[in-house]
Amino acid sequence: xxxxxxxxxxxxxxxxxxxxxxxxxxxxxxxxxxxxxxxxxxxxxxxxxxxxxxxxxxxxxxxxxxxxxxxxxxxxxxxxxxxxxxxxxxxxxxxxxxxxxxxxxxxxxxxxxxxxxxxxxxxxxxxxxxxxxxxxxxxxxxxxxxxxxxxxxxxxxxxxxxxxxxxxxxxxxxxxxxxxxxxxxxxxxxxxxxxxxxxxxxxxxxxxxxxxxxxxxxxxxxxxxxxxxxxxxxxxxxxxxxxxxxxxxxxxxxxx
Numbered sequence: 001x002x003x004x005x006x007x008x009x010x011x012x013x014x015x016x017x018x019x020x021x022x023x024x025x026x027x028x029x030x031x032x033x034x035x036x037x038x039x040x041x042x043x044x045x046x047x048x049x050x051x052x053x054x055x056x057x058x059x060x061x062x063x064x065x066x067x068x069x070x071x072x073x074x075x076x077x078x079x080x081x082x083x084x085x086x087x088x089x090x091x092x093x094x095x096x097x098x099x100x101x102x103x104x105x106x107x108x109x110x111x112x113x114x115x116x117x118x119x120x121x122x123x124x125x126x127x128x129x130x131x132x133x134x135x136x137x138x139x140x141x142x143x144x145x146x147x148x149x150x151x152x153x154x155x156x157x158x159x160x161x162x163x164x165x166x167x168x169x170x171x172x173x174x175x176x177x178x179x180x181x182x183x184x185x186x187x188x189x190x191x192x193x194x195x196x197x198x199x200x201x202x203x204x205x206x207x208x209x210x211x212x213x214x215x216x217x218x219x220x221x222x223x224x225x226x227x228x229x230x231x232x233x234x235x236x237x238x239x240x241x242x243x244x245x246x247x248x249x250x251x252x253x254x255x256x
Contacts, residue, residue, distance in 0.1 A: 024222035024223045027058075028229070094121060097156065140182070140183050214250060225247055
């Protein structure tokens with residue numbers, strides 16, 4: 001492997017890692033030599049992923065933590081440092097989308113839950129991790145946003161607003177942390193074949209509309225997002241910060 005993409009010995013926390021994009025990122029990080037801490041709400045699901053990574057020769061542990069709870073995310077960093085000694089990379093991937101419908105019809109509880117997980121959770125984990133990264137002399141923060149943060153998805157207004165906020169947060173943190181040698185970037189995936197997005201890609205009528213507007217003629221796979229994450233976690237991206245990398249098969253080009 002090129003040293004540009006070698007993250008051997010680096011300690012990475014990946015949230016929402018029990019399935020989908022987060023799981024794929026954790027797996028690829030482990031293959032690239034990182035010590036991976038996979039996190040989500042359910043310990044049982046995490047253990048299955050961690051065991052599979054270790055069976056392939058990777059180094060991983062699982063720590064359950066709710067990404068909408070500040071204390072849980074601070075504890076996640078503390079437990080990581082206790083086990084591995086440090087934190088070099090975090091991937092804010094966990095997300096929720098409890099409301100599918102018009103924004104003005106949404107209950108306050110839907111707004112609160114989505115903001116807590118999709119925005120505040122990223123802030124809290126970053127706060128805790130940056131303290132360690134500063135002591136290390138640098139680090140990487142990777143925020144998984146969405147193309148919905150660039151162009152709001154129909155009936156996904158709350159989710160879209162939080163993903164737009166995450167893009168703005170990414171740019172702000174990149175400015176504030178640049179002098180600490182901490183690079184902060186975002187990935188904006190389009191429709192990817194995950195359980196989280198099943199309601200979309202499993203809808204035949206909706207899929208016809210999506211594919212008709214997608215130059216690539218298909219939806220994405222989790223590993224294709226993980227490839228971008230590996231770049232952003234590695235030395236190859238040391239001069240890249242505050243950027244938003246769109247991986248959507250071209251659907252946001254708007255040319256069709």
